[in-house]
Amino acid sequence: MSSPRRWWLLATVSLGLVMIVVDNTILYTALPVLTGDLGADPSEMLWIINAYPLVMAGLLLGAGTLGDKIGYRRMFLWGLVVFGLASLAAAFSSSPTALIAARALLGVGAATLMPATLSLIRVAFEDARERSIAIGIWATTSVLGMALGPILGGVLLEHFWWGSVFLINVPVVVVALVAGGILAPKTSARRDTPWDLVASLMAMTGLVGLVYALKESVRPGGNLLHIAVAAALALVVTLLFVRRQRDQEHPLLDLALLRAPRLQVGFVAAALALFATTGAQLVLSQRLQLVDGQTPLGTGLVVAALAVGCLPTGLMGGALAHRHGIRRMIMSGLIVSAAGTLLVLATSPGVLPLLPATAGHAWVVPGLLVLGAGMGLTMTAASATIMSSAPAHRAGMAASINEVAYKMGTLFGMAVFGSVLGSLYTATIDLPPAAPPGAASSMDQARALAQALPAAPARALLDAATTAFDRGYLWTLVIGTALLACGALFTALRLDKTAPARETSPQSAAAPSEAGR
Template sequence: MAIHTSSTHRAGRREWTALAVLMLPVLLVSVDNTVLSFALPEISRELRPTGQQLMWIVDLYALMLAGLLIAMGSLGDRIGRRRMLVGGSIGFGVASVVAAFSTTPEMLIAGRALLGFFGASLMPSTLSLIRNIFDDARDRRTAIAAWAAMFSGGAVLGPVLGGYLLEHFWWGSVFLINVPLIVLFVPSALATIPESRDPSPGPFDPLSILLSLVAMVPLVFAIKHGASHGLDDTTVTALVLGLAAGWLFVRRQRHSASPMLDLTLFRNPVFSGALAANALSLMALAGFLYFGAQLLQLVLGLSPLESALVLVPGSIATMVAGFVAVRIVERVPPRTLVPLSFGLSASGYALAAFTGHPTVVSVAVAFTILGIGIGLAETITNDLILSSVPPQKAGAASAISETAYEIGAVLGTAVLGSVLTATFRSHLTIPSVARFGEQENAFETLGSTMEFAERFSAPVQGWIHASAASAFDLGVQYTAGAAIFVALAAAWVSRRTLRNS
């Protein structure tokens, strides 16, 4: 693997201060990826979304990020990366208020879409600015490790913050935590972060942006719709539309003199393998949080704050493992360490799948093991991505890396969430007396099922609670089993692709 370095001055107080400020938008975007986890039961009870709407509430934010990151990165190259960060953060604050005060599932979905749109304007510039701020290679590696730790730490901090807020306030408060961070970030960014832009960018390509969105949205919809309705006409249509748009997007990039996405980067197996590892590590995290939050609250009976505290050891383990990886990789090659990290992730899921009925302790231990694997993988793969391309390609490489993060988050809830939902619905048994009074979407999710059961007397209520808990428990086992297979496959792929790293 070729490592591209520069021999220039070491970073001083101004550079490290700028890095601290850059961590704020990273924290905003990563926290919002997972902050809804512990609010899902309350959202299910108050807004009564369908199973598909609930997954769209979770997925659409990451979907918009994944579809727009490269486009926003291209725009930032033209108008200035710091300007993009500041403008995007203000829009992110406005979208947070819209989401916080949503009164219908549709309004919340729209708010999450706006958050994804403005979030996409924040993320692509962070790694590119790090490359511009830190000239010394050793300083830059440390800064990249901090970036990865903040992203993974923010992803697990989201449920902790959400759990505390839900213990004291209404569910919309989980979005309002963005506002004070934005108020702090805007003046700090203007004071400490130097402006940078591409001196000779290619033409902006709106058609490529449209094609990338048309490719991703139908594909994710096909996965989720197919899980609950099978391979019907809607699933097939969405799948064909997404694949066709994806083919047109790739074809346009190949024939463009100034492509929005430089496909030649993917010819490097180290680059491609590291990207796959990034996506799959976030897929594991998002999938675990999707079912873990509901399991801890609705089956094991913990409050939102208590549920969040169960994940604190895993949160700490993820962040510590990210920094430790910088030292370990000096002695253990990435081709060994990255597959090992996926082996740890598989072990965490195995604990959730094969230890019988889950307990608070088993969930905490499983998430800690999973967190160690994710922390190791993210730091190493981000370093591989940026060091395996020439310096002039760093901007494109960072945008693609962040896109892989968001695709992984989408797949975590779309694929693993669909397995969980399909298993729950197919194994849930409801007595006929409850079916007689059934309302629309009453038994779509665990939260709505538990809420609807409160309308009946003790015998019927107990029957529904027991059946729902049993069906959800089985769904967790099936979902964890699917995640084990994905993690082991990822270990094999990374071992093959990173052999020269």
């Protein structure tokens, strides 16, 4: 492939990646408006957020092998079609259930697209040095997507209805379809290569059961029978998945890789980095709008500071890891992230006695920058150690593990932070006399019901709701800080500081998959 054409292909697949990542973060600013218009309850609100990364994470392991059978050009184009149709369905959803289903379909499209983008880069860039540069650009676009999502959501909600946050995907899909059809090279399909659909569905079913059990267990009045059934289903399906992988000649996941200490540390660090940052973005976005009264656009601009802090350390992380070692890099990144989370908590006006409630919301920006800086260090070092833990012929499988770690971190960050925040709000709110009982279900409901009350009762209700919300907000960030600190301790104990760092060659680091080229 000629030089200009392959770089234009890189721009095309990066556009697809940005679209995938934006759909992970664009709802942070749109969620209060969206749930209010659709009348979604707190449980439905969490599933609106979680359905997308949940389905995507569950299908990622099998998506690469499917590309072997049908070719990655076709995989990329079909993924775009599914993503575009799901975006239309989401934009015009008339109920929370319909939106949850559309978000799940978006996850199918994203899982189809993501491995195909990296595999097309592998095919187009034959020179190892150029390929490394291309994959670095590809990875950086995901961080840009994180920053763009909240801002884009805010801009759209300033001028249009909530469905526009999904409808914006359609023109992007059309452009990428045309460009991909022209630029993407045709790859040979391997009809004899098996594709384990059953194992892929097992992975997704196990995740659904685990997340549901987790959500129900932290919800006040959670159904114990539902928790037990969901947890048992997750356990049984996971055990069957492991057994199936041991019996397969071409498994989705080589279980021997998971015993490597470096891969374990990298997986935990990658998941924790996304867990803490995703959760912090989610609860901060809600607080800025529901407590501070910020617009969606203003909220997006504030939250984007996290991604701004991530960019420089993420780009410099490779050189720093080479100089200081993976162990020190991961530990430093997690500790810096923990410090940033604490700083966000300390500078959130009115939550702690350090700042009055009337202080400006811009006080949280330094904490977000620090949290982002730690995240950038952790992401780069974690990805490097995961990739270096696998031999060259397993580089693609290691890359899939890396992506699953990020998706699981995002998924559990949303589920845990959102559930803890909502549960503590409901359990601790002290409603004033004559306040509507429905105000205890969520801060969104309290604000909506307060609009129908006279000034004095409305103020009393909002004060009580804010106190309960901030109590939940405080403990979610404390939990995030503690888990990041535990990740740093796990890294210190699991990796021997005297062990030499294994360097990853450009060829092995860049190879997307032996099973998914």
